Amino acid sequence: xxxxxxxxxxxxxxxxxxxxxxxxxxxxxxxxxxxxxxxxxxxxxxxxxxxxxxxxxxxxxxxxxxxxxxxxxxxxxxxxxxxxxxxxxxxxxxxxxxxxxxxxxxxxxxxxxxxxxxxxxxxxxxxxxxxxxxxxxxxxxxxxxxxxxxxxxxxxxxxxxxxxxxxxxxxxxxxxxxxxxxxxxxxxxxxxxxxxxxxxxxxxxxxxxxxxxxxxxxxxxxxxxxxxxxxxxxxxxxxxxxxxxxxxxxxxxxxxxxxxxxxxxxxxxxxxxxxxxxxxxxxxxxxxxxxxxxxxxxxxxxxxxxxxxxxxxxxxxxxxxxxxxxxxxxxxxxxxxxxxxxxxxxxxxxxxxxxxxxxxxxxxxxxxxxxxxxxxxxxxxxxxxxxxxxxxxxxxxxxxxxxxxxxxxxxxxxxxxxxxxxxxxxxxxxxxxxxxxxxxxxxxxxxxxxxxxxxxxx
Ligand code: GLA
Numbered sequence: 355x356x357x358x359x360x361x362x363x364x365x366x367x368x369x370x371x372x373x374x375x376x377x378x379x380x381x382x383x384x385x386x387x388x389x390x391x392x393x394x395x396x397x398x399x400x401x402x403x404x405x406x407x408x409x410x411x412x413x414x415x416x417x418x419x420x421x422x423x424x425x426x427x428x429x430x431x432x433x434x435x436x437x438x439x440x441x442x443x444x445x446x447x448x449x450x451x452x453x454x455x456x457x458x459x460x461x462x463x464x465x466x467x468x469x470x471x472x473x474x475x476x477x478x479x480x481x482x483x484x485x486x487x488x489x490x491x492x493x494x495x496x497x498x499x500x501x502x503x504x505x506x507x508x509x510x511x512x513x514x515x516x517x518x519x520x521x522x523x524x525x526x527x528x529x530x531x532x533x534x535x536x537x538x539x540x541x542x543x544x545x546x547x548x549x550x551x552x553x554x555x556x557x558x559x560x561x562x563x564x565x566x567x568x569x570x571x572x573x574x575x576x577x578x579x580x581x582x583x584x585x586x587x588x589x590x591x592x593x594x595x596x597x598x599x600x601x602x603x604x605x606x607x608x609x610x611x612x613x614x615x616x617x618x619x620x621x622x623x624x625x626x627x628x629x630x631x632x633x634x635x636x637x638x639x640x641x642x643x644x645x646x647x648x649x650x651x652x653x654x655x656x657x658x659x660x661x662x663x664x665x666x667x668x669x670x671x672x673x674x675x676x677x678x679x680x681x682x683x684x685x686x687x688x689x690x691x692x693x694x695x696x697x698x699x700x701x702x703x704x705x706x707x708x709x710x711x712x713x714x715x716x717x718x719x720x721x722x723x724x725x726x727x728x729x730x731x732x733x734x735x736x737x738x739x740x741x742x743x744x745x746x747x748x749x750x751x752x753x754x755x756x757x758x759x760x761x762x763x764x765x766x767x768x769x770x771x772x773x774x775x776x777x778x779x780x781x782x783x784x785x786x787x788x789x790x791x792x793x794x795x796x797x798x799x800x801x802x803x804x805x806x807x808x809x810x811x812x
Pocket of ligand 1 (some may be wrong): 398400401403404406540541542544661755756771774
């Protein structure tokens with residue numbers, strides 16, 4: 355794991371794109387960019403909705419990213435432009451306090467999250483003025499983390515423009531924290547892999563402390579991403595935070611059932627640590643201490659001995675105040691089960707048994723079933739797409755990212771990739787005009803890409 359700030363000379367992968375962006379920058383601002391930064395999106399291979407519970411995840415960066423061209427200016431403003439005309443220009447004075455409007459998740463607020471995170475970390479005031487043109491190739495609202503890549507890119511750009519230096523780990527932690535200004539209580543997976551990714555390898559990401567370990571995927575396994583074309587913007591809905599809250603309450607109820615100091619514990623992994631139990635024992639505890647029927651507010655207050663007001667202020671978040679029922683049993687079962695699958699996936703990759711592909715595929719399929727049935731973060735189109743991918747020759751297929759729409763990731767034997775792509779195209783995209791129009795962006799092979807970096811022009 356590198357402790358150095360991410361910095362390198364011009365990256366060949368970005369070269370054509372970089373030249374186009376440079377031209378656009380010069381046209382817009384009448385000067386040349388001083389530097390460039392890019393931050394990739396990611397695909398999570400396994401370990402869904404467990405990072406904010408304290409468990410490890412296993413993603414890889416995709417070869418799609420946010421690329422920024424930047425100049426430092428004396429204008430006293432931060433000027434943002436996007437190459438996609440759908441995203442409007444935005445300017446903010448450096449002397450003004452940066453505010454993020456949670457009710458209106460416009461594209462530039464993600465950028466401002468990254469700016470604010472770095473500003474607060476160093477106590478910079480005022481910020482250096484800068485001009486940025488941003489270009490994104492990660493399909494938005496698709497579960498590939500386009501928003502976190504924008505936050506990470508902004509964090510890097512702000513660090514460089516203000517002549518500061520941070521390690522990749524520190525940047526990942528700052529960006530994970532500051533993205534919460536937008537209102538979603540994500541874990542740190544997306545920002546961590548965006549910074550810590552390395553070309554050619556997936557990563558096991560552990561939290562507390564943050565650490566990334568290479569995971570060598572089996573030769574002959576190709577990962578294909580396919581978008582179900584249902585958009586999911588996690589900041590614009592409360593699905594995501596409801597799950598975070600359900601896990602938090604499940605943590606407290608489980609901890610209390612075992613006589614632990616439950617007030618102090620907020621993540622399901624902490625209960626396991628306190629009990630020094632295995633994940634199998636945690637699954638048994640879930641069966642014993644929680645019931646499958648949803649819990650209502652009164653029951654939670656009774657079990658924890660808290661008032662209705664305390665429930666609202668201490669356990670619910672701003673956009674989950676309306677929730678009346680909480681599926682604690684199902685959510686906790688998913689989390690402890692999924693945490694175990696991540697460890698088994700890593701163990702199979704490390705030991706490379708002859709049936710590695712089949713074992714990994716089975717784990718991916720179990721993960722999807724658990725996301726669909728216990729965590730309820732899939733949707734009918736995504737389930738249909740996953741089934742289509744399996745029928746088309748994938749050994750394993752599952753939703754990736756937050757869910758409720760967006761992408762599936764499938765593991766396909768290399769010799770079957772061409773026929774797989776043909777079959778999925780035919781079954782899922784060709785006959786639906788809206789999907790067909792999105793197909794080029796929606797069905798692609800991705801190798802593990804490199805992490806976020808700053809590029810200086812040669
Ligand atoms: C989003 C969050 C991540 C993670 C995934 C689900 O991408 O930002 O932190 O929780 O959902 O695994």
